Amino acid sequence: MKKILIAGNWKLYVTEVEDAKNLASQLKRKISKITNIDTVLMPTAPLISTVSAAVKKSSIAVGAQTVSPFLDGAHTGYESAAALKSAGVKWALVGHSERRAQESEDVIQAQVQAAVKAGLSVMLCVGEAERDPQGAHFSLIERQLSSALAHFPAKGTKLVIAYEPVWAIGKSAAEACKPADLEEMSIFIRRALTELFDRTAATKIPILYGGSVDGSNVHELLTQGGVSGFLVGRASANAKSLFEIIDACKA
Numbered sequence: 001m002k003k004i005l006i007a008g009n010w011k012l013y014v015t016e017v018e019d020a021k022n023l024a025s026q027l028k029r030k031i032s033k034i035t036n037i038d039t040v041l042m043p044t045a046p047l048i049s050t051v052s053a054a055v056k057k058s059s060i061a062v063g064a065q066t067v068s069p070f071l072d073g074a075h076t077g078y079e080s081a082a083a084l085k086s087a088g089v090k091w092a093l094v095g096h097s098e099r100r101a102q103e104s105e106d107v108i109q110a111q112v113q114a115a116v117k118a119g120l121s122v123m124l125c126v127g128e129a130e131r132d133p134q135g136a137h138f139s140l141i142e143r144q145l146s147s148a149l150a151h152f153p154a155k156g157t158k159l160v161i162a163y164e165p166v167w168a169i170g171k172s173a174a175e176a177c178k179p180a181d182l183e184e185m186s187i188f189i190r191r192a193l194t195e196l197f198d199r200t201a202a203t204k205i206p207i208l209y210g211g212s213v214d215g216s217n218v219h220e221l222l223t224q225g226g227v228s229g230f231l232v233g234r235a236s237a238n239a240k241s242l243f244e245i246i247d248a249c250k251a
């Protein structure tokens with residue numbers, strides 16, 4: 001059975017230890033009976049240990065919302081991929097549009113490298129700020145992929161691509177990417193990955209969608225969008241809306 005991946009990017013929606021603990025524990029109970037969905041929770045860094053403790057002995061993995069391009073050394077205020085790994089984090093989210101504003105393509109490439117070196121799995125976000133009738137957004141996505149993955153190892157590190165068009169993030173479900181447009185982009189991303197890796201490796205890389213996903217649009221995006229899961233922001237930050245998504249995806 002092909003697994004669906006649902007990652008919850010909590011951003012700064014969840015900021016209290018108790019809320020993080022409750023939400024993670026509720027998800028642990030919910031997911032224990034579901035076999036076709038893998039889940040990742042990405043809390044803000046100060047809540048990583050709380051969430052890690054709450055999801056112990058479950059299939060839920062913990063991710064970090066960003067990583068430093070430096071593994072160690074004199075870099076005050078950064079989150080080292082090595083430290084995250086040692087604290088039980090499995091996934092590094094890299095290239096989210098809310099970070100790209102302050103992180104260049106070179107920095108994103110270095111963050112991917114740092115995550116790989118530390119042994120973290122990489123969830124790389126790509127997405128255009130706007131669509132253009134001439135299709136310039138396709139070349140932008142191709143550039144974001146080839147730059148971030150320039151030195152990505154062919155083997156040994158798990159990679160997931162999250163297509164998140166910036167114009168669809170944080171809006172209403174009706175403003176999310178349309179399934180047909182998503183399917184076209186998934187095919188394009190898959191083809192671009194085939195150029196970067198060999199065909200067999202490229203076929204195995206899951207492509208997720210993110211941008212105003214909730215219980216009302218997730219089923220059609222999953223069945224018609226050519227993706228194998230979702231990176232969910234706002235709707236992942238409370239049990240009711242997160243469970244609506246899970247219920248719509250479960251086998």
Ligand code: PGA
Nearest residue numbers: 169170211212232233234
């Ligand atoms: P959203 O965010 O689900 O709130 O639109 C998605 C994301 O930014 O990862």
